[in-house]
Amino acid sequence: MTSAEILIVEDEPAIQELLSFNVMRAGFRAVCVGDADSAWEQIHSHAPNLILLDWMLPGISGVALAKQLRADARTRGIPIIMLTARSEERDKVLGLESGADDYITKPFSPRELMARIRAVLRRHVPQMPDETVAAGGLELSPASHRATAKGRAVELGPTEFRLLHFFMTHAERVYSRTQLLDHVWGSQVFVEERTVDVHIRRLRVALEPFGMDGLIQTVRGSGYRFSVS
Numbered sequence: 001m002t003s004a005e006i007l008i009v010e011d012e013p014a015i016q017e018l019l020s021f022n023v024m025r026a027g028f029r030a031v032c033v034g035d036a037d038s039a040w041e042q043i044h045s046h047a048p049n050l051i052l053l054d055w056m057l058p059g060i061s062g063v064a065l066a067k068q069l070r071a072d073a074r075t076r077g078i079p080i081i082m083l084t085a086r087s088e089e090r091d092k093v094l095g096l097e098s099g100a101d102d103y104i105t106k107p108f109s110p111r112e113l114m115a116r117i118r119a120v121l122r123r124h125v126p127q128m129p130d131e132t133v134a135a136g137g138l139e140l141s142p143a144s145h146r147a148t149a150k151g152r153a154v155e156l157g158p159t160e161f162r163l164l165h166f167f168m169t170h171a172e173r174v175y176s177r178t179q180l181l182d183h184v185w186g187s188q189v190f191v192e193e194r195t196v197d198v199h200i201r202r203l204r205v206a207l208e209p210f211g212m213d214g215l216i217q218t219v220r221g222s223g224y225r226f227s228v229s
């Protein structure tokens, strides 16, 4: 089972702990940092699926960090939910103008927070509807982020999951690396073409124990194809 990774940027230990507890209980993975500099570093070494960003941070504020992330092509596509103690309408507008996708005011109910997280994640994955897809003995359920091969669980990272989902819903056709980047990573995200090869390799390694790595075929000079025939 794979799940979305959520980066929690919050300087107050008690709130950080509360957030990570609820995020993990909802089935997501949580990574915590306490300031904008650490967040920037973390995001650039490993992009999360969503950022929970506290407005008031020591040093660079959450609003300033959100603006920086939106200005950088590599991080522009990562959804952000801003957390704040402020509840004035003016601040809400400012938060959303800085590039946040949603906004939640402290104190919040864990239930509301989780609903917001799920809604934002759904909005950002338009090409992955909730319906389970099946092909060649593989089954993927985007709603639960679960993948199985002949009924057994397959461990897939978030990118491999999306990549496999795209292949399974576009079987028997060849896609170039550029096309795969557009469809799977999204046109807003800047990544090098060889990144595709890295994830193809990881996907094959994950499928190998089930004898299914051959489903992902290399088409010399053209790209890759998912084929069950």
Ligand code: CA
Pocket (backbone or CB within 6 Å): 010, 011, 012, 054, 055, 056, 057
């Ligand atoms: Ca704070």
